[in-house]
Amino acid sequence: MIGRALLALSALALLAFLVAPGPFAPLFQPFTRNNAPAIYTQTSLLSLTLSHLAIVAVAVAASTIVGLVLAVLVTRKAGREFLPLARTVTAVGQTFPPVAVLALSVPVMGFGTGPTLVALFLYGLLPVFENALAGLTGQPPQVAEAARGMGLTPRQRLWQIDLPLALPLLLAGMRLTAVISLGTATIGSTVAARTLGEVIIAGLLSSNTAFVLQGGLVVGILAVLIHHGFGALERRAGRRMGLA
Amino acid sequence: MIEIRNLTRLYGRTAVVDDVSLTVDSGQLLVLVGTSGSGKTTLLRMINRLVEPSAGRVLIDGVDTATLPAHLLRRRIGYAIQGHGLFPHRTVAQNIATVPRLLGWPRAQIDARVDELLHLFQLDPAVFRDRMPHQLSGGQAQRVGVARALAAKPDLLLMDEPFGALDPLIRAKAQADLKEIQRRLGTTLILVTHDMAEAVALGDRIAVMDKGRLLQDDTPATILTDPATPFVRDLIGTSDRALRLLSLTPVAALATPGEAPGPAIAPDASGRDALAECLWSGRAALPVEGGGIVTLDTLRAQASQR
Numbered sequence: 001m002i003g004r005a006l007l008a009l010s011a012l013a014l015l016a017f018l019v020a021p022g023p024f025a026p027l028f029q030p031f032t033r034n035n036a037p038a039i040y041t042q043t044s045l046l047s048l049t050l051s052h053l054a055i056v057a058v059a060v061a062a063s064t065i066v067g068l069v070l071a072v073l074v075t076r077k078a079g080r081e082f083l084p085l086a087r088t089v090t091a092v093g094q095t096f097p098p099v100a101v102l103a104l105s106v107p108v109m110g111f112g113t114g115p116t117l118v119a120l121f122l123y124g125l126l127p128v129f130e131n132a133l134a135g136l137t138g139q140p141p142q143v144a145e146a147a148r149g150m151g152l153t154p155r156q157r158l159w160q161i162d163l164p165l166a167l168p169l170l171l172a173g174m175r176l177t178a179v180i181s182l183g184t185a186t187i188g189s190t191v192a193a194r195t196l197g198e199v200i201i202a203g204l205l206s207s208n209t210a211f212v213l214q215g216g217l218v219v220g221i222l223a224v225l226i227h228h229g230f231g232a233l234e235r236r237a238g239r240r241m242g243l244a
Numbered sequence: 245m246i247e248i249r250n251l252t253r254l255y256g257r258t259a260v261v262d263d264v265s266l267t268v269d270s271g272q273l274l275v276l277v278g279t280s281g282s283g284k285t286t287l288l289r290m291i292n293r294l295v296e297p298s299a300g301r302v303l304i305d306g307v308d309t310a311t312l313p314a315h316l317l318r319r320r321i322g323y324a325i326q327g328h329g330l331f332p333h334r335t336v337a338q339n340i341a342t343v344p345r346l347l348g349w350p351r352a353q354i355d356a357r358v359d360e361l362l363h364l365f366q367l368d369p370a371v372f373r374d375r376m377p378h379q380l381s382g383g384q385a386q387r388v389g390v391a392r393a394l395a396a397k398p399d400l401l402l403m404d405e406p407f408g409a410l411d412p413l414i415r416a417k418a419q420a421d422l423k424e425i426q427r428r429l430g431t432t433l434i435l436v437t438h439d440m441a442e443a444v445a446l447g448d449r450i451a452v453m454d455k456g457r458l459l460q461d462d463t464p465a466t467i468l469t470d471p472a473t474p475f476v477r478d479l480i481g482t483s484d485r486a487l488r489l490l491s492l493t494p495v496a497a498l499a500t501p502g503e504a505p506g507p508a509i510a511p512d513a514s515g516r517d518a519l520a521e522c523l524w525s526g527r528a529a530l531p532v533e534g535g536g537i538v539t540l541d542t543l544r545a546q547a548s549q550r
Binding site: 153 | 292294314315316317318319323325326327328329330331332333342343346376377378379389392393402
């Protein structure tokens with residue numbers, strides 16, 4: 001109950017700050033030096049946040065689609081031998097530093113949103129893929145046996161049984177990917193993607209801790225809210241089937 | 245009628261089911277019994293082609309099952325397994341409606357069928373229709389599992405250890421209910437179990453399997469009095485076979501004319517129940533409801549090896 005109230009409060013505070021950051025200036029004033037501005041005004045914080053969220057949403061959607069399709073393919077009879085390969089590819093995507101992805105893709109794609117999307121997509125693939133895999137393979141064997149025994153075709157089993165039962169774990173994978181991407185997206189501003197990283201970088205360049213702080217805080221609160229949003233969806237999906 | 249002809253299943257070079265032939269008449273209840281690894285479950289699963297036979301054929305009413313697409317064959321055959329295998333994300337009603345939905349029944353007919361089956365299994369539709377499987381007790385889930393297998397009115401029902409997960413008290417009731425429902429619907433039923441007591445309690449016929457081979461296929465009384473091999477005798481267990489034999493015969497079949505004092509026993513109670521009552525109440529004869537008596541001597545003669 002207290003947790004939910006705190007969550008609602010921070011959501012409200014974040015919204016107020018994004019719409020009208022001016023009144024919050026005294027809060028950040030102690031972190032400035034030499035009368036530097038306390039609030040970043042170069043670009044509207046609201047538009048930066050919306051752009052940041054949009055980039056993360058597109059990247060998470062792409063990771064989810066590709067990760068889920070991959071997990072479905074390698075759990076079918078014909079695709080089973082590709083499981084180790086798919087695992088390696090997604091694991092490499094996770095371990096290859098996003099900064100390096102940016103550096104490598106800028107010469108190909110140019111500056112802007114593109115390289116950031118690629119970096120986030122690769123970085124977010126692993127959690128979705130592994131969770132979808134666990135969801136698709138971790139079902140009680142009796143359920144699969146009953147589905148087969150009653151005459152569901154392989155496709156009907158996938159859509160009516162396997163995917164619905166994998167949903168809670170898939171949502172958990174999307175939650176991890178979304179939270180990771182939200183933080184990682186800030187480095188996109190080094191290659192001119194419009195993200196909240198712009199505020200943080202501006203703060204670093206001008207030695208203005210207030211900018212760094214407000215950029216970080218906005219991203220942090222967004223991550224907490226999204227984490228809880230997905231968590232609520234997972235619980236709802238899981239409760240229906242009698243999971244915790 | 246189900247005809248199993250020379251059915252064999254090889255895994256590598258090992259025959260899990262080895263040249264088994266069996267015929268089950270319509271409306272009959274056949275129990276396949278054997279220890280684990282005897283091939284009984286594999287034999288059952290070859291009937292609805294969850295396992296494809298290496299050799300041999302299965303004919304249902306003269307039609308070779310190998311000529312039908314497997315998923316269409318399975319929709320015509322009821323299938324209930326140990327631990328029920330209910331779909332955890334679907335309500336009781338949706339679970340029961342699985343096969344009728346696959347067959348494209350109209351909505352109203354499906355709803356009516358679901359309610360009919362819930363009534364048949366003594367589950368109030370108003371209470372249970374919208375429950376999720378995790379909200380059911382073990383006995384209730386098992387009944388829903390059987391109801392689901394019967395939903396599309398199959399002529400043949402296959403059951404693999406359907407009562408394995410139930411505690412003994414509920415199991416006895418579930419067995420009696422199943423037999424009653426099977427009689428009433430006239431469904432041909434093939435049931436797999438490792439429990440000889442269950443086989444004797446349920447079966448019109450018992451087929452005993454060991455190491456993939458069919459050892460004996462006979463009525464429960466013959467299996468008890470005349471086991472074909474030492475293995476079958478071991479499986480029966482010799483300590484209480486007299487009592488098992490008695491449990492096969494209803495009191496009505498043992499009644500003789502006469503009068504006896506004390507409370508009467510129901511005609512559909514078993515000879516075993518009558519013997520227990522004689523011993524408990526210290527009487528040599530019990531009156532049977534509707535006339536006649538059953539005597540200790542009759543019971544003794546019935547229970548001995550002839």
